[in-house]
Amino acid sequence: MKKVLAAVLCLAMLLIAGGALAATQEITVFRANEPTTLDRVAATIDEAGKFILWDASEPLFRIIDGATTPSGAESYTYDEDTLTYTFTLRDNYWEDGVKVTAQDYLYSFQRMVDPSNAYGYISDIYCIVNAEEIYAGTKDVAELGVTAPDEKTLVVQLNAVTPAFLEVVPFYPQRQDFVESKGDAYGNDVANFLSCGPFKLTGWEHNSLLTLEKNDQYWDAENVKLEKVNVLISNDNNARYSAMLNGTLDYWETNDPDYIAHFEADDAFTTVDQYLPTLTFVLFNGQDELLQNTKIRQALSLAINREFFVEAMYKSVYPAAYGLTSSAIGINGVALRDVTPEPVRVLAEENPDPRALFIEGLEELGLDPDPSKITVTFSISSSATTDDTIALYQAMWGETLGINVVADVSEWASFWTDCKAGDFQIGTLAWSGEVDISFLFNLFLTDSAQMPCFTYSDEFDALVKKANQSTDADERLALYGEAEKIMMADLAAIAPVCYRVNKAVLRSNIKGWDYNVFSTAGHRYVYVED
Amino acid sequence: MVKYILKRVFYMFLVLFIVTTITFFLMHMIPGDPLTALVQKLPEQTKINYYAKYGLDKPVYEQYFVFLKGIFTEGTLGESIRFPGRQVLDTIQKYAGYSSEIGLVAVLIGFIIGIVLGTVSAIKQNKLPDKLISIIAILGISLPVFLLASLFQYLFTVKWPLFPTLGWGTPAHKILPILCMSFSPLATYTRYMRSSVLDVINQDYITMAEAKGMSFAQVVRRHVLRNSILPSLTILGPNIADVFTGSFVIESIFAIPGLGSYYITAVNDRDFPMIIGCAMFYTGIYILSLLVVDILYVIIDPRIRLTGSNSK
Numbered sequence: 001m002k003k004v005l006a007a008v009l010c011l012a013m014l015l016i017a018g019g020a021l022a023a024t025q026e027i028t029v030f031r032a033n034e035p036t037t038l039d040r041v042a043a044t045i046d047e048a049g050k051f052i053l054w055d056a057s058e059p060l061f062r063i064i065d066g067a068t069t070p071s072g073a074e075s076y077t078y079d080e081d082t083l084t085y086t087f088t089l090r091d092n093y094w095e096d097g098v099k100v101t102a103q104d105y106l107y108s109f110q111r112m113v114d115p116s117n118a119y120g121y122i123s124d125i126y127c128i129v130n131a132e133e134i135y136a137g138t139k140d141v142a143e144l145g146v147t148a149p150d151e152k153t154l155v156v157q158l159n160a161v162t163p164a165f166l167e168v169v170p171f172y173p174q175r176q177d178f179v180e181s182k183g184d185a186y187g188n189d190v191a192n193f194l195s196c197g198p199f200k201l202t203g204w205e206h207n208s209l210l211t212l213e214k215n216d217q218y219w220d221a222e223n224v225k226l227e228k229v230n231v232l233i234s235n236d237n238n239a240r241y242s243a244m245l246n247g248t249l250d251y252w253e254t255n256d257p258d259y260i261a262h263f264e265a266d267d268a269f270t271t272v273d274q275y276l277p278t279l280t281f282v283l284f285n286g287q288d289e290l291l292q293n294t295k296i297r298q299a300l301s302l303a304i305n306r307e308f309f310v311e312a313m314y315k316s317v318y319p320a321a322y323g324l325t326s327s328a329i330g331i332n333g334v335a336l337r338d339v340t341p342e343p344v345r346v347l348a349e350e351n352p353d354p355r356a357l358f359i360e361g362l363e364e365l366g367l368d369p370d371p372s373k374i375t376v377t378f379s380i381s382s383s384a385t386t387d388d389t390i391a392l393y394q395a396m397w398g399e400t401l402g403i404n405v406v407a408d409v410s411e412w413a414s415f416w417t418d419c420k421a422g423d424f425q426i427g428t429l430a431w432s433g434e435v436d437i438s439f440l441f442n443l444f445l446t447d448s449a450q451m452p453c454f455t456y457s458d459e460f461d462a463l464v465k466k467a468n469q470s471t472d473a474d475e476r477l478a479l480y481g482e483a484e485k486i487m488m489a490d491l492a493a494i495a496p497v498c499y500r501v502n503k504a505v506l507r508s509n510i511k512g513w514d515y516n517v518f519s520t521a522g523h524r525y526v527y528v529e530d
Numbered sequence: 531m532v533k534y535i536l537k538r539v540f541y542m543f544l545v546l547f548i549v550t551t552i553t554f555f556l557m558h559m560i561p562g563d564p565l566t567a568l569v570q571k572l573p574e575q576t577k578i579n580y581y582a583k584y585g586l587d588k589p590v591y592e593q594y595f596v597f598l599k600g601i602f603t604e605g606t607l608g609e610s611i612r613f614p615g616r617q618v619l620d621t622i623q624k625y626a627g628y629s630s631e632i633g634l635v636a637v638l639i640g641f642i643i644g645i646v647l648g649t650v651s652a653i654k655q656n657k658l659p660d661k662l663i664s665i666i667a668i669l670g671i672s673l674p675v676f677l678l679a680s681l682f683q684y685l686f687t688v689k690w691p692l693f694p695t696l697g698w699g700t701p702a703h704k705i706l707p708i709l710c711m712s713f714s715p716l717a718t719y720t721r722y723m724r725s726s727v728l729d730v731i732n733q734d735y736i737t738m739a740e741a742k743g744m745s746f747a748q749v750v751r752r753h754v755l756r757n758s759i760l761p762s763l764t765i766l767g768p769n770i771a772d773v774f775t776g777s778f779v780i781e782s783i784f785a786i787p788g789l790g791s792y793y794i795t796a797v798n799d800r801d802f803p804m805i806i807g808c809a810m811f812y813t814g815i816y817i818l819s820l821l822v823v824d825i826l827y828v829i830i831d832p833r834i835r836l837t838g839s840n841s842k
Contacts, residue, residue, distance in 0.1 A: 033795075034613075042614050043580055044564075118580035136575050188615035206625070208698045208787040232696050236783040238680035243695040245688045 019529035026228040032235040039187030043118040054522030055199040060171035066333030083158040093217040102148035104173035127162040164436035198524040225527035253502040257315040275328040277433035282495040286455030295361030301495035302354040303400040326499035340481035343489035375404040379427040381415035435518040455493035608803035618807035629788035633773030640715030648723020670717025696785040726758035767819035
């Protein structure tokens, strides 16, 4: 008994303690391209620039393990009546020792709405009082609904209920004296950037390597274990593969089955599926003579053998899609997929014979009920996989429904112009969602008209608009779930085909990694074990 | 000679001006602007503010005069649109240097070894050395540089970890890229040299030199090399200019901070000031290297006269 107890205790200690920290706390990651700038409110700020800022700056909130977590803010209160957020800041310092104040956060908001900066993601903060008017030049910056009553308090006033406010708005501090002293050069080099995050930028060899070192001035520095993060600029797959094998690189993302097989077989690497918010789908023109019929659209959607498609196109690395949102998208870490079944799966169970459904649709339209007399035009934008895609759809629809499919191939700009004008019958494309779940749903609203499916529904609009305004996470998910069912199953306005998944490959002795595709945690909690 | 060079330099500026002007209007004619290259959901107001910020809302001819004014009054090529706060001139100055550290060395190595191999190959025509060298030359011409780079990277950084895979800074970082980049020029010069040596070696004056008792090595050095190097020299000029654009692939594979990636991304991103700056730089280098090659001609082959210098 004692032996058993001792064994259990030992095991427990091992589990708690894990491996010992390695002596060298340094990792090397990559970005595919050079950050255009580290000025968060520049017109051309790109993903690589944001990636560096997670480490080198301190937003009020970060998305950590899928949850919106206070970071630069210590706490906040929200007044539902006046739609006002009041944030209390932590005691954080710039790398030169000056305190980070609410004024610094306010200043970056003022720069965002300043028309002369032409900030690109401005619509994300249109929910703030007067932001839109100032950006359009009709009001003065002083009228912005953001104030800093004292150096630890930031107050933001909204003009509408915005449940995703904390996730979507970029709260990054910028120090006025520093930004003004650098002018246009702010954020373009080590000397022209001031860090206040878990790490500070210490080296930037453009188009080659950025170096970040631990920032001892950071408020949570005692919990930052990494001493150094190297960010290599590399966009060649073979080079990155070699770099992973010989230890140059510690982290990679790939969707190539050959590489994945290699890394999965090697204990030195941990591999994790990373769901992306992207959906590949078939777009039906609901104004078309044939496709205006719901049963026809449903039959076309059901006749797509998605498992066969992803196997043939992507060796099943990408998962088949039966709904609008992949597992990546949800609210506060709960994916819509966790609470609602994919609507097209349900539709398929109710309608086992797509061909019969198609013929019913033809009869409803008063057409000849022989599917072999029907020819549809399938539009697609040209890429390396265009021919394979066309052949697959011809096979799937040809065999299951018995219809003929002809292809119309053009480059993206013309393809999309035609689609927007309603000058197509069936098309295929992929679209990426964002951290805020409402983004993909808003595309299909009648008045947004961003997605030319021409099958709109008042019921869908009402559900989505209600969900967008709701502050209750469970209710929001339920409403989006209902809306998704209407769009994908009841109306079959579009036919989902596949989601996307990357394999994240990490050296096994590196821990504390946040694999969430929307994570803004940076490398703050990452550490290296022996 | 001096008069000739002055005249050529004057023409150089003229060509530069014409090329710049044509490039300026051509790049504004292709569909798209720096904004369409950004994949974002952009509100209409952003477009208006953005065009105003970079002067893209003005008519093209007006933008052209603003650009010329910048060159002549302030000596500036403007600021990158894609990379805010980076002066085009500074960027070119700094990163062209990195490109040339790899590219120029590679071309020179390729040139020298190519000349030697081509000569050997011709002298030993149809014998074993010729056949071996021909295989190298064919491989060098037909193997794409990215394949070679990936292969070298795997062999020399993973299989036998002798060199670093990615990055910049130490001499060791430069060896693999230089090796990869020298392979194609090496093959080109070998083939040019081989055929022109074969041509020269059958000339009467070679037979005469041998007849008067010169050793074979002397004949090759004094007569064959000097006479057969001219075709190789002709392509050296363009090759040197290509260093700054053709290095893109190698630079991106090895994470080298060269000018190549700026040039390519500038075109894709419609970064107008950067495109025009790089085009001007490339044109300048190209013309300059042609001039240097022309002068080298005269030094190597006294029979050639530069028009303009033969003052009668």
